[in-house]
Amino acid sequence: MTTEKARVVLEIKPTLPPSENPVIDHISRKMLAALMLPEKGGAEGLTKEVGYLGTPESGSLFEEGVFYPKVLTFSAISCPCGKSSQALAHFRFPNGVVTGSLGFHYLTFHREEVPEDDIAIINKLPYGEVEVEKNHLY
Numbered sequence: 329m330t331t332e333k334a335r336v337v338l339e340i341k342p343t344l345p346p347s348e349n350p351v352i353d354h355i356s357r358k359m360l361a362a363l364m365l366p367e368k369g370g371a372e373g374l375t376k377e378v379g380y381l382g383t384p385e386s387g388s389l390f391e392e393g394v395f396y397p398k399v400l401t402f403s404a405i406s407c408p409c410g411k412s413s414q415a416l417a418h419f420r421f422p423n424g425v426v427t428g429s430l431g432f433h434y435l436t437f438h439r440e441e442v443p444e445d446d447i448a449i450i451n452k453l454p455y456g457e458v459e460v461e462k463n464h465l466y
């Protein structure tokens with residue numbers, strides 16, 4: 329198993345309240361298109377992998393910053409603003425970029441705390457754009 333560090337975006341811990349007006353722009357639409365890639369059998373062979381990203385808390389089994397495909401945990405994860413995700417899942421896109429299950433929430437509701445470098449990487453995702461609907465946000 330490789331221990332190469334993943335190129336991770338949107339792994340942040342927001343400290344400010346969420347925006348009342350989520351940011352819906354081409355960056356949000358590109359990220360949503362990537363997240364909507366199927367896990368298998370995608371058009372043109374494009375799929376995303378589901379797995380686990382090693383964290384400082386995950387102990388010796390998982391190296392920090394390394395993506396482990398097909399490893400799932402069942403602990404919920406919450407944003408400080410209260411938004412929660414059922415599972416602490418991470419996704420790896422075909423180009424190798426990894427993001428977490430709250431990444432899209434951070435991108436839309438905590439945009440001011442998202443690093444510029446992350447925005448630049450998301451802007452280069454080559455999977456098209458998907459229109460953001462209300463059910464993607466809440």
Ligand SMILES: [Zn+2]
Nearest residue numbers: 346407409411
């Ligand atoms: Zn939040």
